[in-house]
Amino acid sequence: MVKETLDAPYSHYLFDAELSQKIDRRTIQEMEIDGFTLMEIAGSSAAKALLEDEELTHGVYLCGKGNNAGDALVVGRYLLQHHVDATIVFLSGSDDLSADTQKNLELLKKFDSDDKLTIFEEWGPFNPPEEFDFIIDGMLGTGLTSDVRGDYTKAVEWANRQPQPVFAMDIPTGLHADSGEIMECAIEANTTFTFGGRKLGLYLKDGPEKTGTIHYCELPFPNRFKEDCNTYLLDESWIQMTSPTPGQHKYNSGVLYIIAGSEGLTGAAIMAAKSAWAEGLGAVILICPRGVLSIYEQTLPSIIKKPVGSRNDFHFKDEHSGKVLEILSEKEGALLLGPGLGREQSTVQFVKGTLSQNNKPTVIDADGLWCLAQLEHLPKVNESEWILTPHPGELNRLVPNSELQKDSRLQTVREYAQTTGVTVLAKGLPGIIGTPAGKCYLTNYNTKYFSRAGSGDVLAGKVGAYLAFGQRPDTSCAYGLLKGKQKLEYYLQHHQDLPEPSDFI
C-alpha cells in the first residue's frame, strides 16, 4: 500500500474570520486587485450558480451595511439582468454603507431601467412583495462581532419563518465564522455561498444545522497567502483510498495486534477485531486474558488468539505485561489497545507497563484512554507513533488543564496533539483529527448515525488496520472515518431503518 499524505486542496482549507480578512487585505494591497473586483467575482459566481439551478422571478434581499451586503447587491444586479425583480431592505439604512457596497448600490440602480427594483431604508416600513420566490441573506458575514441585535434579529426571525428558500452570502447571518456558535439568532439557509475560502464556523457546533448546502466560490487569492491555514475539511473528493494489495505471506500483508476485552466487555474486542479483519489484513492477533478465551474461540474463527495468564484471569493484570510484550515482539505491525479492557486498577498498571516498552504504531481507544487518564504522564516511548480516539467525555478526562477544556474542542484537540506529540481522532460532531504538527481535519457529514454503542470499536479497528498497513497516523484516521461514511451511505441507500454498528464493519 502506498503511504499517503493528507494534503488538502485549497478548496478544502478552512479559514477563520481573521485569516479571511488578512487574505482579503493582502490581495488588495499586494496584488492590487481591489475590493470591488473581489466583490464582483463573489457576487457574480453566486448569481451564476443561482441562475443555473433555480427558476427565479422575485427576490427579497436583506442587507446590512458592510461588504456582505455588497455581495448581495452584485447578485441582485446579475439577476435583474435576467428579469428577476428585487426588493431590498437595508437594516442599517443606506447612508453609512462600506465604500464598495455603496458603489454597488449606485450601480444596481443604474441597471434598473424598467423599475424592477424596490428599496426600503429600514426594517419598520418593509412590506414583503405579494409574490417572491427567494430571500438573499446579505446582512452579516465575517464582520459579525457580537450578538445579533435590533432589527437584524427581526429580519432573521422573519426570514426563518418564510417558506421560500434563503441563500446566504458567505455565512448565514448570526453564525460566528470562527466557532459556528449562534450569536443570539441565525439565518437558516438552504444554500450558503462561501467566498474565497470556506469559513470554519460552517462546519463547527451549530454551523451544519444552519448552512444548508455549501457552495464554495473561488476568489483570486494567491495560494501562497493561504499557507497560514492549519485546518482542513476531510472528504472523499480529495482522499483517494488506495486498496490494500495482498502480500507474499500473511505476516507481510499487515499485522494488527489487539489488546482488548474483559469479562462482560468481550463484545468490544469482537467488534474491533472483525472490523480490522474486514479491511484485508494478513493477520489480526487478539491478545486476551485466558479466562475469556472460549468466547473468542466461538465468535472469531479468522482471528488468531493469544491468551495470557491463567484460566481465572478475566481482565488484564500488571503481571501480564511481560508475556504480552513478548508476543508483541514476534511480528512487525501495529497495535490497537483499549476496547472493553475494563477499569480495574491492575489493568491500569498493565497498560502503563505494556505501553512504556512498546515501539509499535499504536491506536488507543475507550478503556485504554481511561487508563491513560489515571496516569500522570503518557507512558509513551519517544519515537513511537500514537493515535488516541477519545469521544468528548474521554477528551475532557485526558486534558487535565481546565483552561484548555473551556476553549473550543477544535482548539483543545490541536493543542493536546501538539504538546503531547500524538495524533488525536476526537469523535463527535464534527469528528476532528489533530496532528502533532498542529494541523486539524474536520469531517463533513452527520456523525450522529454512529452514536450507538459499538461504532467506536468498529472505527478503532479500521484505524488500527490502516496503521498496520503502514499508513501514517493522520491518514489512518482519515481512512477509518471515511470508510465508515461509505458504509453508512451504502446502508442508507438500501435500507429504510437505522444502521447498527455491525453494518459499518
Ligand SMILES: NC(=O)C1=CN([C@@H]2O[C@H](COP(=O)(O)OP(=O)(O)OC[C@H]3O[C@@H](n4cnc5c(N)ncnc54)[C@H](OP(=O)(O)O)[C@@H]3O)[C@@H](O)[C@H]2O)[C@@H](O)CC1
Ligand atoms: N474585499 C473583501 O473584504 C471581501 C469581502 N467579502 C464579503 O465581505 C464580508 C465581510 O465584510 P465586512 O468586513 O464589511 O463585514 P460584514 O459582515 O458585512 O458586517 C460588518 C458590519 O456589520 C455590523 N455589525 C457587526 N456585528 C453586528 C451585529 N451583531 N449586529 C448588527 N450589526 C453588526 C458592523 O457595524 P459596526 O458594529 O461596526 O457599527 C459592520 O458595519 C464577507 O463576509 C464577504 O461576504 C467578499 O465580497 C469578498 C471580498
Ligand SMILES: Nc1ncnc2c1ncn2[C@@H]1O[C@H](COP(=O)(O)OP(=O)(O)O)[C@@H](O)[C@H]1O
Ligand atoms: N465513520 C465514522 N465517522 C465519523 N464518526 C464516527 C465514525 N465511526 C464512529 N464515529 C464516532 O464515534 C462515536 C462512537 O464512539 P464511542 O462513543 O467511543 O462509542 P463506543 O466505543 O461505545 O462504540 C460516534 O458517536 C461518532 O462520533
Ligand SMILES: [K+]
Ligand atoms: K450573510
